[in-house]
Amino acid sequence: MVCRCRYIQECESYSKKRALYPSDGIFVTTPQVGNRSMVNVVCEVKNAGTGVKGVTVKHEVVYDGKTIASVSDDFVALKGDFNEFTASVELENCHLWSLETPSMYELHTTLIASDGYVMDKKTTKFGIRDIKFDADEGFLLNGKSVKIKGVNIHHDLGCMGVAAYDDALLRRLLKLRSIGCNAIRTAHNPHSESLLEMCDSLGLLVMNEFIDEWKVAKKKWITERAKEDAPDSISIGYTRYFDTHAEHDLKSFIRRDRNHPCVILWSIGNEIEWTYPYYWASSKDNKGFKGLIHTGDPETDNKSILKEFNRLSGGKDDLAETAAVLAGWVKDVDTTRPVSSGVVVPSVSRLSGYTDVLDVVGYNYKDKYYEIDHKLYPYQPIIGSENVGQLFEWTAVADKKYIAGIFVWTGFDYLGENGPWPARGGDCSFFDFVGNKTARGHFFECLWKDTPKTHIVTIPEKESEFKMDTDGSFTYTPRPGWIRRWEWYDTRDKWKYRRDEDILVQVYTNAPEVELFLNGKSLGTKKRSDFMEHNILMWKVAYKEGTLLAVGKDGDRILSKDTLSTSGKPCRLALNCDRKTATDNGYDLIHVEVSIEDKEGNTVVDIPSDVRIILDDKLELAGLDNGSPSIEDLNINVINNSVRTYNGKCLFVLRTIRGKKGTSFVKVVGDGGIQGRCKILISHPISH
Template sequence: MKNYLLCLMLIGCLLTSCNNDNPSKSRLTQVSTDFNFDWQFQLVDTTGNTAEWKNVRLPHDWSVEASFDSINGEGATGYLPGGTGLYQKKFPLQLKSDEKAYILFDGVYNNSEVFLNGEKVGVHPYGYSPFYFDISSYLNLEKDSNLIEVKVDRTRYADSRWYTGSGIYRDVKLLVKNKLHIPIWGVFVTTPKIEEKTAEVSVSVQIKNDFSEDKKAELRTEIYNQEGQKVNEDIISIETRGNSQTSALQSVSIENPVLWDVDNPYRYKAVTSILYDGEIIDQQETVFGVRSIRFDADEGFFLNGKNRKIKGVCLHHDGGLVGAAVPDDVWRRRLGKLKEAGCNAIRISHNPGSQAFLDLCDEMGFLVQDEFFDEWDNPKDKRKNMNEQSVDYITRGYTEHFQEWAEKDLKNTVLAHRNHPSIIQWSIGNEIEWTYPRNAEATGFFNNMEWQGNYFFSEPPYSVEQIKEKLNTLPKEKYDIGETAKKLAKWTRELDTTRYITANCILPSASHLSGYADVLDVVGYSYRRVIYDYGHKNYPNKVIMGTENLPQWHEWKAVMERPFISGLFLWTGIDYMGESNGGWPKKGTQSGLLNQAGFEKTPYHMMKTLWNDAPHLHLTTQSLEKSIYKLNGAGEPVEKKENGWEKALWFWHETNEHWNYSANESTVVEVYSNCDEVELFLNDTSFGRKKLDNFADHIYKWSVPFAEGELKAEGYIDGKKVDAIAQLKTAKEPHAVQLSVDKSELSANAYDVAHIVAQIIDLDGNPLRNVDSKISFSISGDVKLLGVDNGSARNVQDYQSTEIVTDKGRCLLVVQSNFDAGDVTISAESEGLKTGELILKIKADK
């Protein structure tokens, strides 16, 4: 837990100056100081005028604070503005003569410039990679005050896919170290040998000596288990020349190791210290896991020797109403729901994730594919996907910087992230083939007058030999996809050979032959499940899997039928802002299992029935007229488009989670379940017990004339009734606003977050999901309002508000603690309804 008071104490320890060049006299000032507080921010308008400075805490996303704008915004990035933002912070720090200071940014979007005391320290164009600067020589020597300034140029407000946010949207840390120290990201912990009763831990350490003379010291690494007990240590002597950097390798064993696993994400901690004359002068803690991973071309994926399927989802980095500056508790709620659905893996698409997000994946037991880039040598079209179709200033993206910055951004990401046990794959790129036109042409899918197939659901029209011939004869371009891929893979392997390198290939039939797939350990197929067999037949030694897939049953069915397919990543786990060109008022994309407020959608329950063994039932309804079904001769619902489920795309058919229709109206009732059989009741009258095997689309269905009362579904496995049931009751007139909260107690640390859900209910407490109303929240007490949302992709009401119109009768309020303890009263009122109220307790941070 981040601790602001500790931050102040640590900075205070650094105020005294002395002139001693002997590290033995230096106390340990190893600090990873939380530098997120006491910043000021101002926005610069298009004429160069600046707004008033306002106090902000980091992480901070200024775009999400604005109103959605259909005129000046772009659907690609959620109709929210960019601009130029300025940050500044005053802080006390005077170094001793044997100390160094660094500033570490986990992510600034984007084109940032950093100044200290009026001098330019450095720049960083990429908005997703971490970076740091040595600020030692820029600090004030004569006075105990420093001013850091960060300029962020987000005037290219449609420069990425998709919503990016604007500003210093990830954590910032100030680090003060002895001149003889472990550099930032200077420890790499691996577990090269794991047996039942012992595990070998290899600790590679960089040591930097910024003294002018050679230094001798000791390097000690202690291993602690998750309960805080020391299990082993290793001490070696080290010698470093002046003004140089060297490396050391330590080996430590763990007896009876507890393995990191998706079901038991057990973590150890390596504490690595430099000791000079017996005193610790520098120290770094590294959390790691003991685990093994293996991909096999025939048998799929193995974690700790156990064959298991990757049940993954793709996630963009926005958190709905908080934008890109996502508090840990917001991710924790969202990831927790995905975990409950059976999800065990996250593809961070299309750019590297934050340290905080990866920490949560380590803690909660998610496998991670960490993706470096969405663009390489050539730009993508930010509005319409694929290769660039229009050129204008606001869409200039990372391609502008790729040639100069790609190696540094990739290596910074690997160095910063490679100790996370959750990461199993590095992805060097997403759907890059679109930007090299000759690859698309070589497939035969496009501009081929002799072919009438469907790209998503047809095998390649050209044979392997024909594609090979095309790639050999089509005109060469300035950049070659295979050569660039080779370069990126080489840089990755220079720093980590313990993970598998992959890429999300949208045109794998060409990528297998262009040199692209040659450098990949795992070839990821994007929306190409129909050619899994084609790939395995023609390239039997290559590991292939789905890395971007439709959130549909037919995708998972294809995985389960093929042992050689390790799994998939659904697009997407959660609805996200952006990818809505010309879609106003739709500001985001609705392909998620959860919506933008983190509420479960119908496909969430479908995947929960596919990814879990525990019995699950979920009821939805729809009028027959509005449904995707018709009645057959036997009066049973069947698809209007026969076998349409086999080619269903991103967006689920419209369903309702209520039982409110006109008297005798024809309805279709769906039940999503993993039970062998389900029986449906309306007011205790059975509508029949049906078998799942009789529904190829994996959805139970009944035709039910509407009558007020209770719908109930009961499940059976192996002929025995299970405890799980699903119910819907006819709701009466709206009566009250009901409040619920995920955490009723927060720590006064200015980080903890509570999610308050307001639901319109009737007199009997039944939710009304077919009625909407304006909700006004009131907050009495010391918390920070983060915003409101109703989860709809078409909601363009301001997030930064205390009022919102519900969607499906509900909405979400998110608040964050400050530093004061006490009770906070939150109420929600709506015209004509009884006001809802709850109390949050804010406890003093320990």
């Protein structure tokens, strides 16, 4: 978990006379933030040589390539000694790190021997910013209130697996930011340092999480799905290492990431109550795993809960004790950020002492508890640490200053936690496996961004949970089943049905009203204020071939438009590459998004095609996918380098080959001979 930098390895390999510092031994904090800011530096130095050494530690603060301040200190280091040195420097005309302007500074640290020999160097990036979680004001960044619009992400990258490819990570973060997301929760383990570096540069906040289970294995997915207790051999993860490794791993994790300004919270766990049955049994909230635990009304009979908890636990609660130890280990390393955890049974955890050790209490799927617990525990900040991607989760926090915000489950579809065959992962996100924006993603973009937006989706009325009443209003009857809470409404990205079939046209928008047209004829204007329960404007339309046009308006002022047209026969394959240039370093990625189009440029979603990619010797195929949540829809042929489209689309991930430069020509071929082409200019990186 700890990253050792090259300086240590080089020093230890060829010199016995050098002093050096651990790669994570420099800690930069900004206790005073403003136009004039104070920067504090703690630097750990070890004498790895054979005798007494006189050494100078020099720190230089660099912004935009220019040194703007410096400070140095002399010391004498005995053999094998670890020395900790602190330094402070005051900066003026500071560029603060914020969501809008994520300014980054560099600290250049140099160890110099008494004879002037440079023994070691280290560059540490940092940002100047102030964070605060307040029980009444929510989250404040540099003194300004910020509502956290966050998502949970797993560390996989779809068809690229769990390796942390920088280009793939950046593509995902940019897509999330494009819909108004401003925060990431690293569910449920430390992610790559590259992710944090990107969040630093993009102005994304991070709830940085340590682990998903402590001393007791969860087993919840295997046990619940198999209807029997899962054997330890396939169900125990980190549990077996907790007692011997947890302190080292947690502190190493904190030390690695503590200089990243994007990190605003340390999370020590997630839904740990799953592993302690007496937590669930102590609360009437407990209705079993099938999701009902998240839908019941808040339980407020604290006296009865505590009495039952003490009886079932025997007066000893290992969970709360372990939480206190973990929180203490965090504070041993970093006191500048609050400690949190994703709590899932707050009615019990609030009484057991578990939440007493948390600076900020994270609530998983407990929107109904926010208001009540704010009154019962007015001194403690709260945040939605895991929330379903539904309107009610956002309305529960949007107008309540005391709630810092939410983290929706999830930003991208991910591998694992899938249902029975042929499901291959969670289908509950803003973007699918390949990065196509889902209907849910379009919906939340309307909630989270001020930029005017209108988006059309459709569904046959007979297949919809919405039905039009005789008075023109709509009735909503959700599908049965516990998983429905995480699912989105059934929708289609098409306008192609049987003639005169009753179709529900649904429009997502942040405009006050929308006028809908079919083939130029107005079907009426509807106000968003009349559809606040779901925030979806709806029309029942008898299908006719042509074009739907939705116009978002504020009175006579047009704010945004969206169209959806009947598609014809497949005519070509349209390619969209996320980059036109790359370097021949052997790890640059190019994401090639492929869409089937008719002659008018409409996406053909209802006629799937097996698409094959043809490459020259400058690029290789690293992955292919179509975004479907079902394995049966993939139809991948790794021998033929082909994949079947899903909703008219698929993705090819290409990788450069070391030493192969020049113009690379990419060709894709689909059923019936439809084709598409693009070219990528590959150059050799310039050495500095």
